[in-house]
Amino acid sequence: MENPVQRIRSLTELLNRYAYEYYTLDTPSVPDAEYDKLFRELQALEAEYPQYREKDSPTQRVGGQPLAGFDSVVHTVPMLSLNNAFSPQDENGVFDHTEMLAFDERIKSGLSGVEYEYVIEPKFDGLAVSLLYQNGVLVQAATRGDGSTGEDVTQNVRTISNVPLRLQGSNVPEMIEVRGEVLMLKADFAALNAKQEAEGQKIFANPRNAAAGSLRQLDSRITARRRLHFFAYGIARIEGGNTCSEHSKELAYLSTLGFSLPHGNFGCFDNIGSVLAFYETVSARRAELPYEIDGMVVKVNSLAQQDMLGYISRAPRWAIAHKFPAEEALTVVEAIDVQVGRTGAVTPVARLKPVFVGGVTVTNATLHNEGEARRKDVREGDTVVVRRAGDVIPEVVRIVPERRPMIVQSVDAGGQPDLFGEKDNTVGQVPKYPPYSLPASCPICGSGIEREEGEAVARCSGGMLCQAQRAQGLIHFASRKAMDIEGLGQKQIEALVAQDLVRHFADIYRLNVPILQRMKENGTVEETDTVKTEAQKKSSPTKWAENILAGIETSKTPDLARFLFALGIRHVGERTAKVLAQAFGSLERVRRAPEPLLACLPDIGGVVAHSVAQFFASPEQNTMLDDLLAVGVLPKSQPVVLNPAEYAAPQRWLARLPDFKLSETRAAALWDLAGCSVEGLLHDKALPIEWQQWRSQLKNKVLLEQIQNFLTEILSEGGQQMVSDGLSDKVVGKTFVLTGTLSNLKRDEAQAMIEAAGGKVSGSVSKKTDYVVAGEAAGSKLEKARSLGIAVLDEGGLLALLQS
């Protein structure tokens, strides 16, 4: 038996190790309940023997008594700032890297011709802190303050889960001061704001503010409840530990001491060209990082060279913050219109005074739906924060209330406009514009706008009568991931629809040169090439139309999955379309698939199955499909790669019958009772009375027969093909995750190849992942794969596997 002192010591050590595995490595070795049990044991022991509590006790992570104020801490090594460099983008998104090239020139001349290397890190958008460890134990944490003097936030920093309270590894220095950034992950930020909102508390504008507000709490118990993270980016001083010659080695050393390093492949680069290429990749993909960064920090790697270069005023000459284009900007809402989408969804859109944000000029931003517009209380005339991050659609984040246009008016006692002058008038300020509400009818076709109960989205009820819906549906049909009709883009389709030259999908295949010419003459569509080559000038005047017709012609034999996706069936995205194609192999069969079997398919639930079945049951859609086949569109059939014996096992489809609720366990029992046959289900007189009642309805009886026939058909064929296909069992049914940029294949090409070979592609790495395919700049997914011991392939490895 350990005595209390020993027990306290060993529990402290053990719990700190578990916390490191959990928060820093992301690979917990014990269940949460075990951690909690040991934690409570330690708490109890410490309450009994407070004199034995260790300095690095994990119980201190929950925070302590509130402080009256923060003490100040003088930084022995000042906390400096970084100079910034920007790379403005032109309207085509091309970066101008002049400032970075000038930085590189300064380095080159400062090092008078000696070779050098850069190391790149994220420019974290949080708060700088400095952590002091004596003999491996965290003794002080301070904010940056003015760089010379900061605030003592030790109690608060102790609550941050991935800050080591005691350093680990075999090479713990006597003293080390680690510099890094405290921040809040995007997911934690979203959860915090949701909680704050539910409790009627202050909403934070961004993760940075939330992190700052949380770290600078006098009551560390509040800090403990806010999930913060710390990422190390440097060593300010060290005694009696590793001495490193390079910054990248310092980072690796910090990692061995137990610190979290940034996600992503922020490695070393030996020339400015690859630094800039990496910047462009990260700039486009920063949304994938779990935290916000506002640029990259580019540092000269060699510490001797850093010394040689030195400092100017309060910033190092050997480093620079290469900032990304701002993702948020202020502008004014000039009007609020609505946009009608393919499914009739009516979206309010703010028309904005043009503003440069996220690297492009933004003139519209989505307000998502009426509820959102009202929740944010966006009105005409408002000054708003717009955000455009990565490739996402620009959105209005919030309004700036103090800039709302107001007018002076008589108001009643409640501060509302006193329209009838009945009350004792006072003069007050009221908003110039009323709160937003959707129009009652569709601005395009005049049909009513309706909202189903419980749905946030309102829809135009005009269906294919509505020109906007027709156009959107056709644009989707022709788009790259659908029928991929080259030459028939948004502009052409909008013109064809506006002139009523095309109404339905099949009309596209009836286009000819005269119709296209009419479209052009009436119209609005320009040829894409304004500068003509000699060859083009000589070619026939209808060459452009012939090109479109050639594009239409080649689209006539699409893959089944693309075709199904192109139809624009509600809830059927690319992934669902692929599952349908893999399960049934031909359009003809997808059209006949009974709803309970659809609902059995992987990734397809009741709602999606119902939507698919409804689509193929609709007379209008059947006419449309037959019409498409009649004009010569012929989706390619493909082998059945999903095994019906698995996904459509009897208890699975029985549990998905309409108007008969049954768990799979009970369904299995019913199947047994019926002698394991549909015959039995249909006729056996000994089955439960509820079942007999259900099957006595003609439509249900017919449904059972359809299911039986359909299954017999695909079971016989599916079975044969799946064997004869000879697909590698290293790929069939396996889950792949793609990350980073592959050298030759585009991401969707790689995905298509994997799926064609019977594999699945998922977006996130988990224990169920079989392979991670990592390209250049692969990030946290690759790290996670490594930590979970999942096979990692590069592009060559993937191709070899698919061919094997």
Ligand code: IVH
């Ligand atoms: S190094 C002498 N590396 O940027 C070099 N700073 O403008 C000092 N920051 O207050 C800093 N990410 O909080 C460095 N990877 C990184 C950084 C980083 C964010 C912050 C830091 C500092 C500010 C300087």
